[in-house]
Amino acid sequence: MQYWQADIETLAPQELAALQLQKLCRSVEQAGRSEFYRKRFAQHSLSAESIRSLDDIRRFPFTCKDELRQEYPWGLLTVGHDEIVRMHCTSGTTGNPVAILHSRRDLHNWANLVARSLFAAGTRPGEVFQNSSGYGLFTGGLGFQSGAELLGCLSIPAGSGNSQRQIKLMRDFGTTCLHAVPSYLGRLHNVFIENGLQPAKDTKLKRLFIGAEPHSEETRQRIQELYGCKAYNSFGMTEMNGPGVAFECECQNGMHLWEDAYLMEIIDPDTLEPLPDGELGELVLTTLDREAMPIIRYRTRDLTRIIAETCPCGRSARRIDRITGRSDDMFIIKGCNVFPIQIERILMRISEVGSDYLITLDSNDDGDFMLVQAELKHEAFSDEFPKLEQLRKRIAAAMRDEIQVTPRVQLVNPDTLPKSEGKAVRVKDLRKN
Ligand code: ADP
Ligand code: ZN
Numbered sequence: 001m002q003y004w005q006a007d008i009e010t011l012a013p014q015e016l017a018a019l020q021l022q023k024l025c026r027s028v029e030q031a032g033r034s035e036f037y038r039k040r041f042a043q044h045s046l047s048a049e050s051i052r053s054l055d056d057i058r059r060f061p062f063t064c065k066d067e068l069r070q071e072y073p074w075g076l077l078t079v080g081h082d083e084i085v086r087m088h089c090t091s092g093t094t095g096n097p098v099a100i101l102h103s104r105r106d107l108h109n110w111a112n113l114v115a116r117s118l119f120a121a122g123t124r125p126g127e128v129f130q131n132s133s134g135y136g137l138f139t140g141g142l143g144f145q146s147g148a149e150l151l152g153c154l155s156i157p158a159g160s161g162n163s164q165r166q167i168k169l170m171r172d173f174g175t176t177c178l179h180a181v182p183s184y185l186g187r188l189h190n191v192f193i194e195n196g197l198q199p200a201k202d203t204k205l206k207r208l209f210i211g212a213e214p215h216s217e218e219t220r221q222r223i224q225e226l227y228g229c230k231a232y233n234s235f236g237m238t239e240m241n242g243p244g245v246a247f248e249c250e251c252q253n254g255m256h257l258w259e260d261a262y263l264m265e266i267i268d269p270d271t272l273e274p275l276p277d278g279e280l281g282e283l284v285l286t287t288l289d290r291e292a293m294p295i296i297r298y299r300t301r302d303l304t305r306i307i308a309e310t311c312p313c314g315r316s317a318r319r320i321d322r323i324t325g326r327s328d329d330m331f332i333i334k335g336c337n338v339f340p341i342q343i344e345r346i347l348m349r350i351s352e353v354g355s356d357y358l359i360t361l362d363s364n365d366d367g368d369f370m371l372v373q374a375e376l377k378h379e380a381f382s383d384e385f386p387k388l389e390q391l392r393k394r395i396a397a398a399m400r401d402e403i404q405v406t407p408r409v410q411l412v413n414p415d416t417l418p419k420s421e422g423k424a425v426r427v428k429d430l431r432k433n
Helices: 013-031 035-043 054-059 065-070 104-120 139-151 163-173 182-194 217-227 340-348 385-403
Strands: 084-089 099-103 128-131 154-156 177-180 207-211 230-237 242-248 255-257 262-267 281-287 298-304 331-333 336-338 353-364 367-376 408-412 427-429
Touching (some): 013 054, 013 281, 054 262, 084 104, 084 139, 139 154, 139 177, 139 230, 139 242, 154 163, 177 182, 182 207, 182 217, 182 353, 207 217, 217 230, 230 255, 331 367, 336 340, 340 353, 340 385, 367 385, 385 408
Parallel strands (some): 128 154, 128 177, 177 207, 207 230, 353 427, 367 408
Antiparallel strands (some): 084 099, 230 242, 262 281, 331 336, 353 367
């Protein structure tokens, strides 16, 4: 068995498009049952009947995060309250939460996409899947849990933090797959070492699933070296269910976005015009299967590009490249546009640097400045001062070459930067607006 759902995963492109068109009409019709879309479609004289081809989606207005917030909690609901069985919230990284409500069928479809994703990355029934996501409202907990159970894995809801217990569970139950945010895996590895253990030798880990926050290829490589196994990129967001929107297959060359469940577009975030395959822009998604809360043309603010070439694995869902960041992650310092991931890429190429860093933007009488604090690895920390000073200068120069601004660089003791339970906070902007 090579696929979780061979019939859907290997559809010919025209068949996939036909399925999408049929589902799009149904989804728009369903969306029109909510108060929010009923008004909106009426304003623009839009209806499911007016859709003849997939391109007709462009006549529909976008849906933005702020609108979802304003419609909290029921504005986008299309079914009776007796038909909804669960709600989830965004982690609120950028403001008030958005609540998404699911019917029983929605939960099943979501679990199926997660199972399909885990399967595509090589997981098979009978394996042991451990989840270090926070449970509760965050979708990385129950979302992965349900998918792994549907696939047929022993699923361990370890929850976030408590590294000693994570390691004990992994060893006692023979965990083969671990889901974690990438920023946690460096810390967890330190705890393995403190216990005189090595993940590659002292656990049965075969693969890691890493996602929920932007990370570079350099970070993935590092994680794979630390754990001696493959790490697969996992992408999703609460508004689109949660995990299981796009996932890397065993080829590890971009994430298959499950196009039978989501219609994707890439737009120029400034002009809002569609961009051709291969060009970097904002990902816009429409749910094709959701019953209780369909969302039409959701502006994710995540920046990526479509990889149009077919994947050697034979799945027809097109892939997206790793997320560069959110359009609102970008900051401007001394007139230069910078994404945190550009800084990360440089740091992760330097072997003396550990996995945690913090970018602080501040101002003094001389104007704005950027401070990059990077934790050293334990072994590098003992190096003498001149060596560290040289390293510091090397990092600052590499950053200047990349972003055209020379930051102040500070190398700090291992484990001294603030840690967060879920997603890592990489940028602190203390400048007065
Ligand atoms: P919030 O928007 O409040 O953080 P979510 O938990 O729904 O709530 O987070 C979804 C967001 O997380 C995505 O829109 C994206 O910005 C980020 N994200 C999720 N997976 C990845 C990934 N694999 N790579 C980069 N960013 C990711
Ligand atoms: Zn593939």
